[in-house]
Amino acid sequence: MKKETIAGYVEFDAIILKDWIANGVNYIKLVNLNLRGSIEAFELIPNSEMPETGDLIHHILSEDVEDLLEKMEKIKFLVHEIYLEETD
Numbered sequence: 001m002k003k004e005t006i007a008g009y010v011e012f013d014a015i016i017l018k019d020w021i022a023n024g025v026n027y028i029k030l031v032n033l034n035l036r037g038s039i040e041a042f043e044l045i046p047n048s049e050m051p052e053t054g055d056l057i058h059h060i061l062s063e064d065v066e067d068l069l070e071k072m073e074k075i076k077f078l079v080h081e082i083y084l085e086e087t088d
Contacts, residue, residue, distance in 0.1 A: 009078035030056035041076045
């Protein structure tokens, strides 16, 4: 079953988190996306090394990242399809 996408993005979930951990991702950077409408959205960008400072950066095993898995009505945490493994 293909995940629903929003302009090339899919909603972050436990499957993506597990895959990133298995593939050596250590940090996740959050970037605010400017989407139209009443939803606030953030893009999650995986990094294997500590990215530049000044951004919203979280270690992948932190509670902050676990909190991103909770569904919220007005806030979405999205991952661009380029950061996902091909699973066809």
